[in-house]
Amino acid sequence: MTRLVVVSNRVPLPSERGAKAGGLAVALADALRPGSLWFGWSGRRTSHDTRRTHVQRSDGITYATIDLTDAEYDGFYVNFSNGALWPLLHFRLGLLDFNADDYKEYCSVNRRYAAALKALLQPDDVIWVHDYHLIPLGAELRALGVENRIGFFLHTPFVPPAVFQALPRATELLTALCAYDIVGFHTPTYCKAFLDCVTECLGIRTGTDGRFSFRSRTVQAIADPIGIDAKSFAAKAEAVARGKDAAALRESLNGRALAIGVDRLDYSKGLPNRFIAIGRLLANHPEDRRQISFLQIAARSREEQHAYQRLRRELDRIAGETNGRYSEFDWTPLRYMTNAVKRDTLAGFFRIARMAVVTPLRDGMNLVAKEYVAAQDPEDPGVLILSRFAGAAEEMTAALLVNPFDADEIAEAMHRALTMSLQERVERWKTLYGVVATNTAERFCNVFMSYLARSDTVAQRPVLLRAI
CATH class of the missing domain: 3.40.50.2000 (Glycogen Phosphorylase B;)
Structure with a gap:
């Protein structure tokens, strides 16, 4: 039976239900069934790298977490994710603070997530990755040989090419997004902005259905608004x-x-x-x-x-x-x-x-x-x-x-x-x-999972608008 693997930067552990549970935990309640796995950061910081994965189970769901070192937390989370990506994706270029070392740490932590997650994966798992902290995760998993269906959902806005390209390494991040099978956004406006970036930055013509091919992989971009019960x-x-x-x-x-x-x-x-x-x-x-x-x-x-x-x-x-x-x-x-x-x-x-x-x-x-x-x-x-x-x-x-x-x-x-x-x-x-x-949390999960579960897409040669 296919297992759902949810990946997010921060894992809401069973002890954090109620007052501490964030919107993601509430939104995904309808998707997580007994047998599912939720993987990500524990919320703990350490002075040294233990490379240990902590596992606990509750109500049939497995929660697997890793700790971050203080240096990883600063470079990956504070400085790049929230000091560069967050202002970029909210159109606040004046607050964008890019540092090449922080970007390296961001990529390194995503590589570490991928290595720890790969050890837990089963051949028929479908993987649902969430938010801007983990944009490169799909590409890192592909580099490790993971061929499972992997979807990504962005919970922030996405910006048009003129804004997106203000970020150094923007093309690298956009290429990483194309390693996913499904890339989801809250609104058609954000979805269109992503597809415009794919066309302008990567030279790939996209279909009216949001589908395009890149490096022998078919990618489907969708608008899927999150909701509540x-x-x-x-x-x-x-x-x-x-x-x-x-x-x-x-x-x-x-x-x-x-x-x-x-x-x-x-x-x-x-x-x-x-x-x-x-x-x-x-x-x-x-x-x-x-x-x-x-x-x-x-x-x-x-x-x-x-x-x-x-x-x-x-x-x-x-x-x-x-x-x-x-x-x-x-x-x-x-x-x-x-x-x-x-x-x-x-x-x-x-x-x-x-x-x-x-x-x-x-x-x-x-x-x-x-x-x-x-x-x-x-x-x-x-x-x-x-x-x-x-x-x-x-x-x-x-x-x-x-x-x-x-x-x-x-x-x-x-x-x-x-x-x-x-x-x-x-x-x-x-x-x-x-x-x-109408647009409930249950509908949000069902729509995304229906796309992620499909295996009938056939990769086609990309249509290049210009060489990349």
Whole structure:
């Protein structure tokens, strides 16, 4: 029987379920069956290379992990993955910090992943690799003689050739992506950007179906939007909204409308512009003062990098200025916290929120937008304000779409959400929920696995537009 092997940079171990489980663990719950293997980094760092693979099993699933040395963590993860690839893939070339030694470490760690994984593989395994940390992994496995079906899914945006080629070694990374049988993206826009890069950088003509041949291998690029279990999340939100945490939050509002933002503390999330927008709302619409309380939850991340340290200082400053200008003795307009909140608790908060402000400058998908919609009371739903540059915007067109770089536009959308009629809120929510309930996590897994399981593709000679 064919076994699914999932590979990600960080493996969510069984002990990390619940509060610590990330979006990937939730999204892949429908794909992982007893007998599956999940492989990747343990999250531990060591002073020296042990070359040991740790194995544990839970509910029939095997979790295999390796540790990284401090040098590997710095070069592979902090410096290249998050210091070069992350800003590149989010269109932030001014923050791109490339160092050739970090790139070598990135490739070396991928080579190490491949060697450790190969020892665990069975001949009929299908392998599903996730995200930008592991772009070269497929090529490294092929170099070791692995001929299994291997798919790759990118959870960030992908950029057009003019941006992609700003990265030194870009062609090497693009060539590595072509070692996969399936390359998946959240949206048709990202998929097209990848295919445009293949054409412009590698000189390969691609088919209208996203298929092309490279070095005797047929590659299929697909758009496959990630989702959530909408019905389950809705039921959880309804139950948790009656719990003590939601009750405490509701009591603290003193009858005011709750606006909520939930993000990782990251420069791609547009948080400074969002904070400025709150001040603009209060300045431009004095009638909205004391009518709204904004709760921003921004869990800390990647605190080793200077860009994130600068972001946190900037947010502290804007939040302080906004609250200093507009707060009254019994009302604070902006509540800002950097501690993580459990997903179950957030579900209840989403249900009682009159609006969610999801305004990343760029985002691969953004599941918070989908969770907020799923959590709403169908009889009295809130309003989703969504960046037009989030992947979710290509599906969720019934949201109030805004330019996240325009604080005044965000402020006007917030005012509109506060004053929107119940009828319009219900109509917009019904359309949005239809999308969220259709493009679920289960559908995401089934679509990708249906492509990955196919073996009927026949490699053809590539059509060259120019020599490479």
